[in-house]
Amino acid sequence: MSTPLAPHYPIIYVRGYAMTPGEVAETVSTPYMGFNLGATKLRQAWDGRVLKHVFESPLIRLMKDYGYRDTFADGSESEARLPARSVVIYRYYETADADLGTGKALSIPEAAAGLKTLIHRVREQVCGDDAGLRAQFKVHLVAHSMGGLVVRAFLQNDHISNAADRALVDKVFTYATPHNGIEVAGMNIPAVLGLWDINNFNRSKMAEYLGLSGKPARVDSLDGKFDPQRFFCFVGTNHRDYDVALGISRRLAGEMSDGLVKIDNATVRGAPRAFAYRSHSGPYGVVNSEEGYQNLVRFLFGDVRVDGHLEVAALPLPPSVQKAKDQGRSIRASYYFEATVVPRGTFSFRLSERRRDTNSAILRSYDELLDTRRANIDAPRSPVLFSAFLDTAHITTGRTLVFALELAVSTTGYTIDRKLWPDQHLEGEYLFRDTLTLRLTRNPDGFRLRYLSSDENWSENTGTLAEATDGGYAIALSSKKGFKATLRLVVRTAG
Template identity: 70%
Template structure:
């Protein structure tokens, strides 16, 4: 048997929703259920020439970069021993095919039960009767769209899985999963809409197969059944390039979506997430993207997590607005917070990009930021900008991780006595905008963190040592207009799940 070494556990891929019989037939006819789809991205080089960036596919890249293999041989699925670094495709749509099954699609509960059986089968194929290996066994679940709901049903529904079953799952990564259902023209899909199992995305139906009690307004919670820190949500923000149903779907989903799933419904509470200008599927889809792949492998295999939030101290008002406020008029405003994160050397991808023009920027009101008592809050609602996973093994120079954060703060506009002020305001004016380059070097038991504002100095500069506030690092932000705040960073070295057990089992392999 080959070594079973953390974090390179087997990966089970769970594909998304196939709506019509023809889509189901096309799905069943493919061996890798879309995990083998790549893309060619056009970009412009420094001299103006147009180059292609080829993303081979998540499957091919896992094979090339990390030594994973599929589980097919001689035209059939391997029924005997497989290697630990295997990508297993969960073919839960096969029963819906009239040639391979009875023509009836599995329910979410039935698919979740099948996932449990597959997980145990994979453990048997990798570990056999070796008690140490079986104890150390873990698996990564990777899912697109509805596949993420199948995974959550397995993890959360007590009628399907036990704590021992869930303990075999190390991490879960979802692409564009409707964790809080699907909206059609602003209304949740009706429970009575059984055509092509569309009611799988109704929140009341979802609460049932997720094992949630009562009739919750939101169903995007893991309900204490799985650690949200080990669950990642990759969110698409490009609805324009989603061509399903001749573009009707994207019109019904609206701009704040990936063309099918609204941005606000694509995450799990308290779980890390990343945002990318990609569509739900298709040529510019989330799965067949370099951005998605980089988030996938850094979350599964990376060893550092960096979280960024912005604490606001001062939000300046234009002179005419300040004058109106001083005269006793009521002034109201909300603010966009944009953040794009990329590691050094990332010419063709971003780890996350929350932008105003893609409707994915964080939105906060003035009261949420500076006067929380006005709305009954005990503390300000500081915007959480990003959670980025990094991998020290990818460092090519020295032992310092370097990544950039493009930050921008702007207003939605101002209202004076409930009337929008347009006389002198320039639409899109920024209160703060700069690129912060962060250099993190690990010492014996801590981090040495320095920063450079790249709009003012070269990004190669050593930079300024960040101040500490407990476990956090603080980077002061200010602008000539009067904006003041600080970027609050938490940099955490990640423990690998089952690391000791994995090392013990690899010795026997």
């Protein structure tokens, strides 16, 4: 009987964009193309203080924590049998190097076709003629930036792959990939900007190599070719620390970006995602971060998934604004929803962090939440707060997974008759703010969830049993100001 491979399939890493010939040469000169880069500085959220934190790199951590190994031997890439727990570096930039290749970079469709060839080659090296291994063989694809577009072109373009090829991929994890293109100063990269293939990030060109029909306004759909629930997007929210091109990129990308890719463009429609105060690359980059690594291994190897969203029932107004509304005056308001997920025992990272201070909070208008008719939408746009993958193998005592959800709701301010109304109340004040300790225990018939308000109680207390619903669990939230909402959590077995 063949040894089971799941969930520790071979990992293929696909690096991001190298622009100039010098960057290409530098990339090709390194064996691991960035997957071996670590960091020793931890940016403490948004206040600018820098702490020392040694993160060895995703490659070394996978070796130390999960027994993976590289595929190099005797100065070259091994052609011998490989263990399933192998990290394979897709070196598609070698053709663009004047010394090792032709000096001409592959197009994204050509790189995607090469990825298909590599996947089949890895299957041969791992499985040989063992029918049992071949039947269960799959790979995990991990990609940074443009590498994620190479992966998507392989998965989505019918001229490059078919259903059998795509079935060899178990899961995909992307760091900071511009799934909906790159915008410069609010405009999408023009299609005519062909220098160094920068137009690879133009939506019209992307639609072509992704195999999307027509002229879609957005190109962040997998188009039914791959299950988005098996596709994870890790999103950076720190534009300040991206210093490429002397800081020009971060100035053009602006806030609500990682310094290159806008937050709204860094995810695939319908896919789980996490957010971290990290930049596109560099000392505070997404790949060489503890946050990125922890999301990666929990998504690939974890056994529990928790998704949270908030259904808002009441958004109270300050007394002076409420009085104006009662007088028939026109009131407009929008709201920030902040959500941070922290597993117990982890002091150096957050699984996901969306905060107003880092310009990454979820923004919704009053009408989108409570007046769908005026917003001209069919249903409220309830904020999706997080998707967290957890691993019961990390439990140190007992059989309960424990994690915290820091949740806050605030206003951007109020307008009365189209004029900003700062009188009598503080602009941006919180309507709700609390930290919930969530305790999740697996039972023979499913899960049991207990919760506790940690801002007013010790987090080690047992808490209250959450109400079970058909779609998961419901937790009623309220504040003395009159805010009311239901936190809905969906818990499922991951794999």
